[in-house]
Amino acid sequence: MDKEVQKKTEQGKIVRKKTTQKAVQKTAPKTVQKTAAGKKAVTGKKTAKKSAGGKKMSDAKKKKKARRILISIRLGLVLLAVFFAVLTVIKLVKPSLLAKDYFEVDSEKVDDSMPAIDVELLTVNPYSRPGTKTEKIAGIVMHYTANPGATAMANRNYFEGLKDTHTTKSSSNFIVGLDGEIIQCVPTWEMAYASNERNIDTVSIECCHPDESGVFFPETYQSMVKLCAWLCLKFDLNEKDIIRHYDVTEKICPKYFVEDEKAWENFRKDVKKAMKKAG
Numbered sequence: 001m002d003k004e005v006q007k008k009t010e011q012g013k014i015v016r017k018k019t020t021q022k023a024v025q026k027t028a029p030k031t032v033q034k035t036a037a038g039k040k041a042v043t044g045k046k047t048a049k050k051s052a053g054g055k056k057m058s059d060a061k062k063k064k065k066a067r068r069i070l071i072s073i074r075l076g077l078v079l080l081a082v083f084f085a086v087l088t089v090i091k092l093v094k095p096s097l098l099a100k101d102y103f104e105v106d107s108e109k110v111d112d113s114m115p116a117i118d119v120e121l122l123t124v125n126p127y128s129r130p131g132t133k134t135e136k137i138a139g140i141v142m143h144y145t146a147n148p149g150a151t152a153m154a155n156r157n158y159f160e161g162l163k164d165t166h167t168t169k170s171s172s173n174f175i176v177g178l179d180g181e182i183i184q185c186v187p188t189w190e191m192a193y194a195s196n197e198r199n200i201d202t203v204s205i206e207c208c209h210p211d212e213s214g215v216f217f218p219e220t221y222q223s224m225v226k227l228c229a230w231l232c233l234k235f236d237l238n239e240k241d242i243i244r245h246y247d248v249t250e251k252i253c254p255k256y257f258v259e260d261e262k263a264w265e266n267f268r269k270d271v272k273k274a275m276k277k278a279g
């Protein structure tokens, strides 16, 4: 019983084994073929798709990149145009904004508004014309001579004499006389000794007066207005940039404009009007 069972079992095993082998033989090649073919086919398709897709992608990327570069160039050009447009507007409207150092507006308007000036420059000397270069002109400072009845030329000669007398350091870029004459003693690009710490960035104007009151003759006043309007246009300033010596040091100068605030306001208004007239 035992042997038969064993044989049977063995046979059964063999049979089973054979069957399994056959089954394997029958099925295996097909599966392998299929799988191989399938894999090959699938892999091939995928690679083709991938390479086609890759080309498309890289083309798209290139196009995107080109577009970005084009947009950047256009944006750059637009910004450049805007920059130059703003620069042109500033040059026309407020040219002094672009200037760091001494600067003058060069225009027909400035030339046309220039009053008659007698240029009688002082000798360069440490007491009245040090030859120091002014900075960008930021204001105009008004003074009175505190020397009643003295003419513009007399005041100019006093400044010139300081190079020999050495009594003090004093001068002014301009002096407006009793008859409205204007004398220039120091170029506007050079410092005069008149307005203390503001000498370096302002232009100074001394004004003659007939008596102790410090009130100016109408001729003097008119020339002061004309001179200030011209200087404002020349240095791209407005009437508010015209100040009194008093505003720098609280010295009572010019006496008339310190004691009569309304007269001072009116003077600035008159300069504004003169500037508009010139424009």
Ligand SMILES: [Zn+2]
Residues within 6 Å of the ligand: 142, 143, 144, 194, 245, 251, 253, 254
């Ligand atoms: Zn003064």
